[in-house]
Amino acid sequence: MKNSASEYRLEMTGISKSFGVVSVLKNVNLKVKSGEIHALLGENGAGKSTLIKILSGVHQKDAGRVVLNGEEITPKNTHEGQVLGINVVYQELSLVNDLSVAENIYLHKLGANKTWMNWKGVMNDAQELLDSLDFKIDASAKVKNLSIVQKQVVEIAKAISEDTKVLVLDEPTTVFDPKDVKKLFQILFKLRDQGVSIIYISHHLDEIFKIADTVTVLRDGVDTGSMPIAETDKDGVIHLMIGRELNELYPKRDIKIGEVPIFEVKDLTAKETLVHDVSFDVKPGEVLGIAGLGGSGRTETAKLIFGADKKKSGTLLLEGKEIKTNSPVDAAGYKIGFVSEDRKEEGVFLPLSIRRNISITSFDSISSKLGFINVDNEYKKVLNLIKKLNIKAPNSEVDVKNLSGGNQQKVALAKWLSIDSKVIFIDEPTRGVDVGAKIEIYNLINEVAKKGVGVVVISSDMPEIMGISDRILVMHKGTFYGELQKEQFSEENILRYSIGEPLKTI
């Protein structure tokens, strides 16, 4: 029949998939029109990634139909998917560090049907493409010298360098600051207007409501709803995602903040990074937020204090006494904790069990002088923390790589909670973490603060940092530009300080 031409470019119907005995997708439908930004939402483990991987050819479906432009497709690998015009930008970057930006963008085409390389052509094409994205990136630069934001942009450039019909973005903005997010959205709008179907996965509901036309929600492998974005709101979407009403994303804080600072930093300047003349203090029980644009030196400041980067000058005072942290070993010795933003590379030990991850910092208390570990004590301590942090795992011997992002983050936190840290720096506490786990992590932060710990949270997520902090310091070009008290909290104020502007006087 001729009029069977559907209004949808991509139709995935009745998709089911299980790995072994675990059923990941059950009869899921996803229908995307051309020239549409379609948000795909769901908590971690809801099945979003699996659905996308079936679309792109990484996994094969057990049942169901995938129809692209009216024809059924069954890509057997990602190359076949790409040939069909399906390109995915995954959360984990897949760039080759030692090659140039241009080579990375055209990696899949290099050498195809040609004996000799036209390097000049490749460079020019790549540079043109990057310029059209409005991010300043040199196509001849080595990827390893790029910032994480730039790498993500290159990844996107790579995906759209082809004749893309369906573009999938999996959490593309987790590393972006608001300014870059805006630019990315401009790119997406442009692509949409050119007729590309965009599937956009994100945990940031604010973003979704800014850019998506339609939204589909998955929960536990079942699609719980699909509707035009105009017909729903945040609460409605959250309800579909977690199947319950969400009263408070940011838990109320009722904590007494101490008068005397537990930790002070004076005129701290880095030897090798842009951080300079940083001074601040944090009081026991306080949650201090550090905001700023990507690249403003927030992470570097934390790493400097923690001893992971080299200091040039400055003093640190812990409980009024001067301390020196020339290495993380020193910092950990003073019970200063640091939870990295890069969970997989710097935070947890993926191939090791939860137990081995958590006890890595606390051997002093569970081992004898000769270093023999009291395993009973270790179990007791670890199981206690697993229970307290509500880490979802069948037992303490599960490898951390098998946990969801949220639970991995809890393991990274548990490491520092197990030694009763006095000050904890948490860099991007909920990056790539689903809503349910977010709330748990916020509660955890509050609980830690309650015990009199000074908590410093670095975050690019504006609602988050305003929701959980007692006070916010804003970084700009390597130093603190301004401080915001609770009553001054607003996205505008944070942004103004972030870009080096004074606040508006009313």
Place this chain on the structure above:
Amino acid sequence: MALTIKEQLSSPGGILKFLVKYNTIFIFILLVIFSALISDVFFTSVNLSNLLKQVSGIGIISIGMLIVILTGGIDLSVGSMVALLAVTFAILVNIFALPLAILMTIIIGFGLGSISGYLVAYQKMAPFVATLALMTIARGLSFIYSKGSPVTFTTVGGKFMSDFANNSTLRIPNIAIVFFIIVICAMVMLRYNVFGRLVIAIGSNEEASRLSGIKVNKYKFLVYAISGALAATAAIIVASRTNLGSPNMGMAWELDAIAAVVIGGASLNGGKGTAINTLMGVLILGLIGNILNLLNVPSYPQQVVKGAIIIFAVLLQRFDSK
């Protein structure tokens, strides 16, 4: 808690999973059965004790290799170190009292290993390069000090060592007992001591280790030093068996040690591997040589079979990670 063996076997596909998980032990048992069927000499105490004597030296350096590999490194110097330290021991035992000679040899081994350790941990040299250099240096030195020919034991101490190395206690060769004790120590250290935990942690994620406040450099340094000390122990045993120290000893032993560790399921990327599996790897390699000898297979085809077994063992492990 971990599943019991019975539970594993009763789950669907359990038997297969069990076999894949414990594939090193499984291969070992298969080889033993196969050897016993194919040759009636195999299960004689003379043959078994010979087998154990043959593998003890390589076995001891394999344990050192395992500890280095667990951190994500590699130690190519151990074979040459065995030669240099065997010559050293032969010279020392002819001068000093036996306990002193043993102690000095082990300390020198520790010291030589420390050089690799220093280069890797503090000068950030690639382990392959640093230990390759040490390998050449150690071999060269062993020829220089021995003037190219073996140094024979001449004193009472030497005689005592040679008797010790060639005799058995409770029908187990003494040198195999030394090897087993080292395996057990390594097992305990890797499992129940902070040292083992940290070594494995460093191998599985060095940056996360550093940011957890672990003295990463100290442990990276230590593993090479320990590997050196174990090479010294192996050298003493090997020299004592033949009553002399020769610069030709330990040729390509580092490769056998790496093979044993890999057959034992360890990952060259670090973070994965156990002492008991390395023991199995050592025994499997030894068994293959032994049975091929009993079948009168010449040494060149033996090498081909050895290589094939390594490929087979590692392929089998791939199922495990899937």
